[in-house]
Every structure is written in structure tokens, then in C-alpha cells.
Amino acid sequence: MTAxxxxxxxxxxxxxxxxxxxxxxxxxxxxxxGLAGPNAAGKSTLLALATGLLGPTxxxxxxxxxxxxxxxSVLADVGYVAQGAPLYRSFTVAExxxxxxxxxxxWDDRVADGLLTVLDAKTRVxxxxxxxxxxxxxxxxxxxxxxxxxxxxxxxxxxxxxxREFLQLLMDGVAETGATxxxxxHVIADIERVCDHIVLLxxxxxxxxxxxxxxxxTHRILMGPRRPLGTIRGVREVxxxxxSGRQLTLLVxxxxxxxxxxxxxxxxxxxxxxxxxxxxxxxxxPQPPEKVPLRWHG
Amino acid sequence: MIEFHLDPRxxxxxxxxxxxxxxxxxxxxxxxxxxxxxxxxxxxxDLAINPNTVAKAYRDLEREGLVVARQGRxxxxxxxxxxxxxxxHEQLRADFERWLTEADExxxxxxxxxxxxxxxxxERLARRVA
Numbered sequence: 001m002t003a004x005x006x007x008x009x010x011x012x013x014x015x016x017x018x019x020x021x022x023x024x025x026x027x028x029x030x031x032x033x034g035l036a037g038p039n040a041a042g043k044s045t046l047l048a049l050a051t052g053l054l055g056p057t058x059x060x061x062x063x064x065x066x067x068x069x070x071x072x073s074v075l076a077d078v079g080y081v082a083q084g085a086p087l088y089r090s091f092t093v094a095e096x097x098x099x100x101x102x103x104x105x106x107w108d109d110r111v112a113d114g115l116l117t118v119l120d121a122k123t124r125v126x127x128x129x130x131x132x133x134x135x136x137x138x139x140x141x142x143x144x145x146x147x148x149x150x151x152x153x154x155x156x157x158x159x160x161x162x163x164r165e166f167l168q169l170l171m172d173g174v175a176e177t178g179a180t181x182x183x184x185x186h187v188i189a190d191i192e193r194v195c196d197h198i199v200l201l202x203x204x205x206x207x208x209x210x211x212x213x214x215x216x217x218t219h220r221i222l223m224g225p226r227r228p229l230g231t232i233r234g235v236r237e238v239x240x241x242x243x244s245g246r247q248l249t250l251l252v253x254x255x256x257x258x259x260x261x262x263x264x265x266x267x268x269x270x271x272x273x274x275x276x277x278x279x280x281x282x283x284x285x286p287q288p289p290e291k292v293p294l295r296w297h298g
Numbered sequence: 299m300i301e302f303h304l305d306p307r308x309x310x311x312x313x314x315x316x317x318x319x320x321x322x323x324x325x326x327x328x329x330x331x332x333x334x335x336x337x338x339x340x341x342x343x344d345l346a347i348n349p350n351t352v353a354k355a356y357r358d359l360e361r362e363g364l365v366v367a368r369q370g371r372x373x374x375x376x377x378x379x380x381x382x383x384x385x386x387h388e389q390l391r392a393d394f395e396r397w398l399t400e401a402d403e404x405x406x407x408x409x410x411x412x413x414x415x416x417x418x419x420x421e422r423l424a425r426r427v428a
Binding site for chain 1: 309348
């Protein structure tokens, strides 16, 4: 099966600045992807490249197996909600839906209607609350029964209650349509509940990508007394090293069980994991001034 | 029908929380053979979680022989974990309530009670293994 979204060495430069560089990834079919990263990490650029709104400076992007710039027909299968869910403010709810019905070759009233029952069809879009505007935007993209749904910061402007409701409607739509979803958000807590795949961008580069369960399964937090680091059995790589007082805290990737009793081993949460990979540099903090005459054997 | 709840701070994967809650309900007899589990869409709409997660939990339960999925109708309980001990539950629960009241009067808070119970269970298990 072709991947709903794949990129190979993808890069986009605006004048002299690279917004995205060396981006290689494959999104599995049916995944709910959290596209995470701080502001200006390249999230919106990646989504704009996926919708063909931008063309790549280098590399390739393929959407449902096709190049979105060359085969614009693939966009019929892609639902895209840009940041702030831009809609025609002077249209009523009913006019907005009618517009979508006429401009989309495939339109499913059932999906859209379910979302719109609570809205008054005669209300102008400009008069809707943020939450209801999000609901309308979701109805517009789900109504075309997309195979790939791209949402750019859909939670911005929504209060926690509206955010949760949006997520419920979105997940119900996913259960109904089976769409693959990419949700760009700089707030990890907003996407943690639903995403099973993560793409973490920072400074225009992919810092981490993979299945959430696998990532959480292969990372561990180790805590123990401060000491010079040698090899620890079961540890593949130290991602982050932190000292506080006499305590040493490591975030590591593992290649086996860590049984060393001098370390307290803990699982890591998604938010903490992403924050660690987001850090501008992942170099260990300088060694303590007092030299401990001890070699560590793991 | 069983209703799921999520504890995002528990560190337990969402699908495992669902599996555990079904098993707990089976052990306590709150759901029985023939009962229907909520549909994937019902759980998704209720908890705002990924439908794949619910499907994964139900597949795990099916693999363990506890539920069966009937095409187009839903997922049904097909086995029990209560093992005929349910009739003792009421008496045991009453005895335990009395014990809890004693612990309460002795000044133990909930955390201390939990610690005491799990430590005792662990020691008992260790004795049995020895």
C-alpha cells in the first residue's frame, strides 16, 4: 500500500533561510500523526508542501503516492484545515456547506450533517464562536471523506472544553472515514491523547520520527548518584544527561533490559521525550569540578 | 454496559488501560458472558481517543479469548475471569470494609493502606514461591 504521506530529502528555502531541510519520512496508512515542534520549526511549511501550496526547493514529497504539484487530482482525497480555519465570514453556515457540496466531486452529507446539527444554518460564519467555527471547518473537510487529513494548529484559540469536543468530533470522523490524520501542534498535551505516530521538527529538521508506543518502549529514564559515565548494559545511546546536586538523570535509548541495581529505571512520558529531543543541542553538561576517582563498570 | 475512563498520568498505555478495565470488570462480575462492549465509535466519541487504540485493545482481548467480535454487530464478552468465586465476593468485601474501618481508626491514610496491602501481597507471594 502506498504511504499517505512520504518525503525524501525534502527541503524548502525562503530567500536565504531554510524553513525545512533533509526531511525524510514515511507516514503509515491509518496513523494519527502528531506533527510536533516549537513555533517556526517547519510544521506549516511541511503541510503546505503536502497540499501543493508550496513546491519543494529540493527533494520530493508524495501524497497518496502522487506528487501534489504535478497531480493536483490527488487533492480531492486530501482535507486541509489551515491555521485559524479560514472561512468566508459573510457566508452563513448553510451557504458554506452548499459551497463545499458544489465544489467537491465527492460529498457525504451524513458526515457533515452529524457535526452541524447543533449549529443554526442561518448564522453567519463571522458570528460563530471559535469552537463552532472549528466544528464547521471539520465538517467541511470530513464531508469530502478524505483519505488524508491535514490540520494546522487546530487547537489554537479553543478553550480546553472546546478543544476536547473538537478532538471527540475529529476522532469520530476518523472512525467513520478511516482517514490518516496529521495534526500540527506546538502544544504536545493537545495531541498526546490521540497520536500513535510522531514527527518532531525543530529548526526545520526532523529530530524524531516513529511509532509512539515503540519510541516510549525503547526510551528509559535512569536516575542514580552522580558518577563518571562508562557503558551501562542495555543502554544504546544517552540522549540527555542532567545533573542536579549529587543526582544524575539520563534519558537513554535501550537495546535490552537494564538490570543494574544502582540505577532507578523509569518509563518516559511523550511530552518529556519530545522536549528532550527538541533541545537545541543534546551535548552532555560539563563534568563536575571535583574529580571522582572511580571508573564505572556497567 | 461498561464505561471506560482514562488516567493520562498513570503512564500506562491507553489501550492497556482499556484491557485492564475490561479484565477488572470480568473479575468483579460487573460484566458477564454475552454482554456487549461499547462500540469503537462509542468509546472514541466518549473519550476523544484514537479509534486504532480501541481496536487494538479489543483485538488483545479477543486474542486472550475473553471477547469475540461479531461482524457488523459489535464485540461481546465470551469468557469470564471470575472463576465461580463471585459468591464469596460479598462476604469478603464486607470483611475488608471492616478491616478498612480499623485501619482508618488507626490513622492510616489511603496511601499507607495501599502500601500495606501491596507489601503484604508481595511477601505472601515470596513465601509461596520459596
